[in-house]
Amino acid sequence: MANLMEKNAKMRELVEKLNYYSYSYYSLDNPVISDAEYDKLYDELVALENEIGIVLPNSPTLRVGDEILKGFEKHTHIKKLYSLNKVNSYDELYNWCNDIEKQFGKQEYTLSYKYDGLSIAVTYENGKFVCAATRGNGSVGEDVSKQVLTIKTVPLTIPFKGKLEVRGEAMMRKSVLKAYNESANEPLKNERNAVAGAIRTLDLSITRSRNIDLFFYDVLYIEGKTFKTQSEAHNFLIENGFFVGDYFKVLNGYEELKKSVEEIDKSKLDLDILIDGAVIYVNSCQVQEDLGYTIKYPKWGIAFKFEAVERTSEVKNIVWQVGRTGKITPIAEIDPIELAGATVKRATLNNYGDILRKGVKLHSRVFVRRSNEVIPEILRVAEYLDNSEDIKKPVVCPSCGAELIEIGANLFCPNKEFCTEQITDKLTHFCSRNAMNIEGLNEKTLKLLHNDVGVNELADLYKLTYSDFEDLEGFKDKKISNILDGIEKSKNVNFANFIYALGINGVGEKTAKDLAKRFATLNDLKNAKIEDLVSINDIGEVIAKSIYDYFNSNYGLKNLNDLLNAGIKINYTNVVNYNENFKGKNVVLTGTLQNYTRDEAKTLLESFGANVVSSVSKNTDLVIAGESAGSKLTKANALNVKVINEDEFQNLIK
Numbered sequence: 001m002a003n004l005m006e007k008n009a010k011m012r013e014l015v016e017k018l019n020y021y022s023y024s025y026y027s028l029d030n031p032v033i034s035d036a037e038y039d040k041l042y043d044e045l046v047a048l049e050n051e052i053g054i055v056l057p058n059s060p061t062l063r064v065g066d067e068i069l070k071g072f073e074k075h076t077h078i079k080k081l082y083s084l085n086k087v088n089s090y091d092e093l094y095n096w097c098n099d100i101e102k103q104f105g106k107q108e109y110t111l112s113y114k115y116d117g118l119s120i121a122v123t124y125e126n127g128k129f130v131c132a133a134t135r136g137n138g139s140v141g142e143d144v145s146k147q148v149l150t151i152k153t154v155p156l157t158i159p160f161k162g163k164l165e166v167r168g169e170a171m172m173r174k175s176v177l178k179a180y181n182e183s184a185n186e187p188l189k190n191e192r193n194a195v196a197g198a199i200r201t202l203d204l205s206i207t208r209s210r211n212i213d214l215f216f217y218d219v220l221y222i223e224g225k226t227f228k229t230q231s232e233a234h235n236f237l238i239e240n241g242f243f244v245g246d247y248f249k250v251l252n253g254y255e256e257l258k259k260s261v262e263e264i265d266k267s268k269l270d271l272d273i274l275i276d277g278a279v280i281y282v283n284s285c286q287v288q289e290d291l292g293y294t295i296k297y298p299k300w301g302i303a304f305k306f307e308a309v310e311r312t313s314e315v316k317n318i319v320w321q322v323g324r325t326g327k328i329t330p331i332a333e334i335d336p337i338e339l340a341g342a343t344v345k346r347a348t349l350n351n352y353g354d355i356l357r358k359g360v361k362l363h364s365r366v367f368v369r370r371s372n373e374v375i376p377e378i379l380r381v382a383e384y385l386d387n388s389e390d391i392k393k394p395v396v397c398p399s400c401g402a403e404l405i406e407i408g409a410n411l412f413c414p415n416k417e418f419c420t421e422q423i424t425d426k427l428t429h430f431c432s433r434n435a436m437n438i439e440g441l442n443e444k445t446l447k448l449l450h451n452d453v454g455v456n457e458l459a460d461l462y463k464l465t466y467s468d469f470e471d472l473e474g475f476k477d478k479k480i481s482n483i484l485d486g487i488e489k490s491k492n493v494n495f496a497n498f499i500y501a502l503g504i505n506g507v508g509e510k511t512a513k514d515l516a517k518r519f520a521t522l523n524d525l526k527n528a529k530i531e532d533l534v535s536i537n538d539i540g541e542v543i544a545k546s547i548y549d550y551f552n553s554n555y556g557l558k559n560l561n562d563l564l565n566a567g568i569k570i571n572y573t574n575v576v577n578y579n580e581n582f583k584g585k586n587v588v589l590t591g592t593l594q595n596y597t598r599d600e601a602k603t604l605l606e607s608f609g610a611n612v613v614s615s616v617s618k619n620t621d622l623v624i625a626g627e628s629a630g631s632k633l634t635k636a637n638a639l640n641v642k643v644i645n646e647d648e649f650q651n652l653i654k
């Protein structure tokens, strides 16, 4: 039995390890161990804390708790949280810069995103988290310390020891909201509402379930320290372990500023977070001080507001589309509107359940939002009009007339064999650039091949011959041989592209890539259990079940076998395929690698032809030992098995 001192040391070690892992995971977006491994260490720590009766102030176990609070306490901010004055055009921005530079000469400016979330001030003292509060009216907010403590990017302890108040924005990432809504009973309207609801709730289990992030951007108050520039303050935040997001620039004068603001405007829809503008500060703290404040705003900062990505319009008609999985999607035709630089005429309503949930009717005014999705989305109803009427639930498939079946919120056409629109969409997806990438097989051609040649299943494409095209209109010698070449070439496909090409419900490009990373081979993926799938970050229960069902259905398995029999060869990596250092060798991984998770390293090694085995024996050829390697390393040394570290491993794979 270990004595108390040893247990204390062990507890300290666990706290440090877990904090490092969660920092890598949440702040650096670079997980270094699997969730299951993390959970195991976490449980070990909880057990130790209970046994010893001590919880260290920076213990990760302090972050979680599902208690219901009684109410919000008022919190008076050390320094007022100002909001920023806004400009909407480059002319106004020019004037703002010009006014300052007339007085103080040419200036440097800092540029960052204007986050569209919930503003939070966090206080530290003696290097420890003290409290967190909402902005409120700027002077007095609500104490939301417990809620904010559930956010894993908020440090519990920091190196700086003086009193400190920092400001950040609580945000829910778009991908997180999407994943949340896939399995939620009550879907959330948008990221902003979701985050406000998560912080301003007394039920901490709600806060925790929403996976909020806090992006820090300002030092409001700091004891015994001054900064010369805003960028110095920004670096201070980074040095003290605050998550600051990935956009911060120092720019010289208006012209440089304008160029960068335009770039943000262009890329804003592709970001995983909601931003509604850019924030510009004068970089020099001396000039900031000299400029001072109006009653409402600092004179040294400004928000450049982008054109809205949300706007209202009237629903004129609903068209029901049949997708590759047979899913019926309602598309609303709306009065055309200009939205973030494009004319929008159609917006999706996801499924029939979505219509009911949002209460959307024909001839109702609705909020439409453009995001990075291909087709804009209807968010909610703005108002009903006199002629508003309920949208009828379709009974039969608009493409083939088969009776629809209802699964959850979705309607499906069950006619997998003969539904033209469903089959064409399935084939089009399969041939698309990020799937099998078969050139020349676009939607139009595939519809012809389905209707006139009888191409129904994915594998049928690989049975096509020259004569199948000869009778089709507009197909000449060269075009036909190009298509046949493309089909032949597609037989060599990367694992991720192949998974995506199968068109499994809910499996987009990102999920396909995640699956290809997690599972070494198609067989491993086929045999995956639901819990294996759910353990992957970003894969919720709904998608996990859909993947599982595909690989455990007669339809999915037949489809897969036919494709493999047609000669498809899957590449399990696009990095290297042959490496004599590993080919045929029995390799054991132990300890924590800095650049790979265990699974990534395993996949990589297998792609070189290695057998990755779990325990060391005299048959082991090589042990790759990361940090804090334990008994496997000892055993390898005892058996005289060759051991290499991560650097040596990386040299061998170069």
Ligand SMILES: [Zn+2]
Pocket: 322, 397, 398, 399, 400, 401, 402, 413, 414, 415, 419, 420, 422
């Ligand atoms: Zn149909």
